[in-house]
Amino acid sequence: MLGYSMPLYVYVIEDLLVLLVLLSSFIMLSSRWISFYIHAYGFQSFLIFVLTIILGIEAQSVDLYLVAFLTLFVRAIFVPYILLRMIKKFNIKEEVKLTLKIPFSIISGVVLTVFAYFLIYRLISPFSPKIVVNASSIALSLIFVGFFMIISRFTTITHILGLLVIENGIFLLSVVVVPTLPIIVELVVLFDILVTVTAMLILSMFMKMRTGSFSTTMLNRLVG
Amino acid sequence: MMNMKIFIAIFLIIPLFASLSSFIVKNKRFAEYISLFSSFLDLIGAFIILYFSISLKTVSIFNGAIVIDKFSAYIILLVSVVYFVSSMYGISYMRLALEDEKMTDGEFFRYYLFLNLFALTMLLAPMINNMAVYLIDIELTTITSAFLVIAEVTEKSIEAAWKYIVIVSAGISLALLGTILFYLSGNIPGSGNIASSMDWTSLSLNAGYLNKDIVRFAFVLIVIGLGTKVGLAPMHTWLPDAHSEAPSPISSMLSASLLNTAMYGIMRYFNIAGKNLGFDFPQTIMIIIGLFSLFIGVMGIINQKTTKRLFAYSSIEHMSIIALGFGLGGIFGTFGALLQMLGHSLTKPVMFFGSGNFLHKYKTKDINKIKGAFYVMPKTAFLFSTGVMSLIGAPPSIIFISEFLIILQSLKDGYYWMTFLLIGFLIAAFVSLLSKSGSMVFGKAEGNFITDKGDFSPFSYIPMLLPLMASIILGFYIPGSLHSLLSGIVHIIK
Structure with missing residues (x-):
């Protein structure tokens, strides 16, 4: 379990890693270029991989190592790779169409992060060490930011990334x-990511054609 | 139990085999009949599973990975009934689509590949014990059915499939978050890890020990997440699009079996949350979301101008009545909701198949352009209009009994304002559906008169006849075995 009987520098590293994760989500919020987006996602996944490895060492759990390496292959390497290849193949003009201006996106991101912190604080602070509260509120803020990215950007690739x-x-x-x-849960979730991304890429290829x-x-024909 | 293992494995392999073989062999007649045959075998298998779960109490195999109690067996039965009638109707529908809608052979075989896979994922879902795996299975139903929505690749169907995947995947990830929180609630450091499991059996058994704050938050997430899949408002927006753009057999499978499969998941959590927090909290949430969805569904029904969207909104209305029934609780409310699930599964295919026949005859989904169906295709029109009566709950029909029971429960509990609202919405839906279908069936055609009268092949109306007959017979008489099965499920949920 995170937060018990480890030297102090481990906690500092963990805190830094989750902070970088948060930073990478704000990089996504503030960027106009799709390839930038994808790289930020890959970077974020890599950070999560490192964090999982550290947690695995702490908990001495082989399961966590396995999950971490699968995360590295699927989330940090495979998915960004096929997304980048997709962009190259179809020669997408790279700029993302934003409904909201970038400063407003960032402010919304901050508000969502604070909201996530409050929720997590109410839920788990009675029985969790502070470092767990920090990390999990950043995790929850990633979920909110993902939703925000889906509703505020209008290309298929950004929907997938959200x-x-x-x-x-x-x-x-x-x-x-x-x-x-x-x-088994982590494994099926990874499997699900692969299937979903593949399906969505096929769909967006149909859409491109x-x-x-x-x-x-232009998806506005079906209303009412 | 060894026999049961083999039996369940075969039960799940049948649709997988049908799907792969129809895609590999690339023979049209073979693909049609192997799907029909596999759905027929699975229908028989579902009855056998039901028999086992009644006589042997609960089937638990593969180290408790698969657990089938009466509730699961009931949902499996509903899914396989719809799978059977849909694959029978699909024979007629897809032949006509090949003839006059320029559907390519590739699209035809892809349809049969994903049809059986879709059925497989839905048949598997109620058996799964681990709730996270269940949610991923629900996500797989989304993927397979999204490819069925684009069975005919058009701009509209791509739009529908895209909205479907994005909205439902986001919803399912919220439900997954809820599931992880449920796990956390039983696994808090220092509490001795009493319910360290994601299986609903063990969560339900140890429900009293879970952390109440987390369970409250997690249950709301589950209702929002799985409610997206069930089509509860305001997360219903994908539903009318996907239902209207999919081929008719798929619309019926989406509506009549998929929504029930997702509702099953909500009810499993409902049970756990209720045992933990007292049933007031989950019931209140179900009632609020049910009433709001009922409002949205009925308004949608009144506003619709195309056939399949009309029945898609009618699905939202039915699911909201089911949610209300579960929310009211009690014996009558829960029993009524379970009966309504059966009624929904029996009547919705009739309506979508009828709309499919109209679509092929009139080449339009526009209600105002479909007139005088009774003179053009009498058999379909007769079954369609009887089906509408059955759907809106005119006696004798199973839906009449279920809605009556739910209204009775709300009166019994003293929710008079809600009874008033419920009856008002039901009457609005009744009048609106009746007038719209009446104009389709009996209205007088102006201008372009259809010259080639007559129904299509028997495959186009027999699948309408079978579930309709079942729904009307059950409206007269509910067999003792069904009654005891549903009472058993009421005790499982409570």
């Missing part, structure tokens, strides 16, 4: 708060 950020948040939360989670773009703004 869902992936939500998944990252859930994964981080589960590793930090309940490291004893049965490994029919409408000539990846923008979801």
Whole structure:
């Protein structure tokens, strides 16, 4: 369990890592370029991988190592790779269409993070050490930021990335708060990510063939 | 138990085999009949599972990974009934689609590949004990059915499938968060890890020991997350699009079996949360969300101008009545909601199949352009109009009994304002559906008159006849075995 009987510098490193995770989600919120987005996602997944490894050493759990390496392969390498290849193949013009201006996005991100901190503080602070509260509130804020990214950006790739950020948040939360989670759960979640991303890429390829773009703004025929 | 293991394995392998073989062999007749045959076998299998779960209490195999009690067996039965009638109707629908809608052969075989996979994921879902795995299975139903929504690739169907995947995946991830919080609630450091499991069996057994604050938060997340899949407002927005753009057999499977499968998950958590917090809290949430969805569903029904969207909103209305029934609780409310699930599964396919036949005959989904169906295709029109009566709860129909029971429960509990609202909404839906279907069936056509009269092949109306007959017969008489099964499920939920 995080927060028990480890030397102080481990906690400092862990705190720094979750802070960087939060920073990477704000990088996504503030960027206009899709490839930048994807790289930030890969970076975030890599940070989560390192954090999971450290937690695995703390808890001396082989399951966590396995999950960490699968995370590295799936979230930090495979998914960003196919997304980048997709962009290259279809020669997407890279700028993301934003509904909200970037400063407003960042302020919303901050508000969501504070809200996440309050929620987590109310829920788990009675029985958790401070470092767990910090890490899990950042995990929850990733979930909120992911939702915000889905509703505020209008391309298929950013929708996929929004869902992936939500998944990252859930994964981080589960590793930090309940490291004893049965490994089968993490495995099926990873499997689910692979299937979902593949399906969404196929769908967006169909969309590209029919409408000539990846923008979801023209998806307005079905109403009422 | 060894036999049961093999039996369940075969039960799940049948649709997998049908799906892969129909995609590999690439023979149209073979794909049609292997799907029909596999759905028929699974229907028989579902009855056998039901029999086992009644006589042997609870089946628990593969180290408790798969647990089938009466509730699971009931949902499996509902899914396989809809799978059977849909794959029978699919034969007629897909042949006509190949003939006149320029559906390519590739799309045809992809349809059969994903049809059986979709059925497989839905049949598997109620058996799974681990709730996180259950949620991932629900996510897989989303993926497989999204490919069925784009069975005919058009701009509209792509739009529907995209909205479907994005909204429902986001919803399921919230439900997953809720599940992890449920796990945390039984696994708090210092509490001795009493319920260190994600299985609903052990969570339900140790429900009293869970942390109350976390359970309260987690249950709300579950209702929002799985409610997205059930089509409860305000998370219902994907539902009318996906239902209206999918081919008719798929619309019926989406509506009549998928929504029930997701509702099953909510009820498992309802049971755990109720045992932990007292049933007032989950019941209040179900009532609030049920009433709001009822409002949205009925307003949708009144506003619709196309056939399949009309019945999609009617699905929202039905699911909200089911949520209300579970929310009211008591014997009548829960019993009524369970009966309404059966009624929904029996009547909704009739309506979507009828709309599919109209679509092929009139080449439109627009209600105002479909007129005089009674003179053009009498058999379909007769079954369609009887189906509408059955759907809106005119006696004798199973839906009449279930809605009556739910109203009775709300009167019994003294929620007079809610009874008033419920009856008002039901009457509004009644009048609106009746007038719209009446104009389709009996209205007088102006201008372009359909020249080639007559129904399509028997595969187009027999699948309408079978569930409709069952719904009407059950409206007259509920067999003792069904009654005792549903009473058993009421005790499982409470």
